[in-house]
Amino acid sequence: MADEPRAQVRARFHARCAYCGVHEDAVGATLTIDHHRPRSRGGTDEVENLVYCCARCNEHKGAYWHEHDPPHVRLLHPGQDELAQHLRESDDGCFVGLTPEGEFFIQRLRLNRPQIVSYRRARQAEAKLTAELVASRRRVEELERSMFDLRSALESTADEIERRSKGRR
Ligand SMILES: [Zn+2]
Secondary structure: OOHHHHHHHHHHOOOEOOOOOOEHHHHOOOOEEEEOOOHHHOOOOOHHHEEEEOHHHHHHHOOOOOOOOOOOOOOOOOOOOOHHHOEEEOOOOOEEEOOHHHHHHHHHOOOOOHHHHHHHHHHHHHHHHHHHHHHHHHHHHHHHHHHHHHHHHHHHHHHHHHHHHHHHO
16 A cells, blocks of 8 residues: 555554554554455445554454444444444453444454453553642642742741841840
8 A cells, every 4th residue: 555545544543553542652563554344345445444453453353344244233433433432441441332333343353352451451550640640740739839828928927026026125
């Protein structure tokens, strides 16, 4: 495939496998370009039919096309379907189907293979740490403001004491 549509598809899916979510940096290589409707099933090279995809998802997907192949459930298109309506990521990193299409998508592409589940768990842990870091920074800023206020109060009290002691002399 020419470089230009490849770059366009890569950018559209943010350099992640649009099926399992793995980033190409985690794979250590660029990913493949999948024809959502396989060429052998009449799919074209139109960008709308192309999905950035890791080798394993591509392999599991194979030449499946619902009009030809059992169980005749449409495979969701990550660029056209709102995946969040069909599946969700649970706290343990597994995808859970919310609709028959979502369940089929997870099962066909083996989206709960152990390696991708631990990848998602690592990302969740990272997101949690980032949130904690942001909260800690905010708390430090609050404490710094309180310290500033206390210091000002302390200084004006010291000034007041000095003024009064001068007055008594
Ligand atoms: Zn994948």
